[in-house]
Amino acid sequence: MTSTKPAATRQTWQKAAVRDLLLGGEEFRTAQQIHDQLREGGAKVGLATVYRALQAMAEADEVDVLRTPDGESAFRACSEGHHHHLVCRSCGFSIEIAAHEVEEWASKVASAHGFTDTGHELEIFGLCQECSQRSK
Numbered sequence: 001m002t003s004t005k006p007a008a009t010r011q012t013w014q015k016a017a018v019r020d021l022l023l024g025g026e027e028f029r030t031a032q033q034i035h036d037q038l039r040e041g042g043a044k045v046g047l048a049t050v051y052r053a054l055q056a057m058a059e060a061d062e063v064d065v066l067r068t069p070d071g072e073s074a075f076r077a078c079s080e081g082h083h084h085h086l087v088c089r090s091c092g093f094s095i096e097i098a099a100h101e102v103e104e105w106a107s108k109v110a111s112a113h114g115f116t117d118t119g120h121e122l123e124i125f126g127l128c129q130e131c132s133q134r135s136k
Contacts, residue, residue: 014045015053019077022063027092028074028085066123088128090135097124 017038022029029037035050054075057063064078069089076085082099102122110118127135 012053014043014049015056017043017045018050018053019057019062022075022077025076026094028064028066028068028076028087028094029092030068030072030074033092034075069125084122084124086124086126088131089125090127090131093128093130 035047058065063075084097084102085094087094106120
């Protein structure tokens with residue numbers, strides 16, 4: 001009889017470095033940005049290694065992944081449980097939105113249009129307060 005439990009992922013210093021970097025911020029970052037920040041900090045890590053670490057962390061639900069408006073994957077360490085994000089499209093800063101705020105709105109919109117058995121994926125992109133001030 002085979003086990004259906006996923007195999008434990010190997011813990012490496014590279015994955016630990018990626019995790020530590022993500023835990024230290026509130027912004028979504030691309031693999032390239034994470035790679036650049038690790039290299040600036042003196043870590044000798046390849047971009048492919050960063051991608052593999054992020055993929056493993058995403059599969060283990062250790063990080064949230066979203067698609068930026070230009071279609072690139074960006075990653076952030078978040079709280080557990082269902083939630084959504086407000087994301088600055090300039091700097092990547094993000095704020096978690098409680099699921100119930102979105103659920104109520106989505107349910108109301110779906111019902112108003114006669115939809116049932118609905119689901120959703122939602123991230124809201126805009127400019128954070130700091131980036132809005134800089135753009136003026």
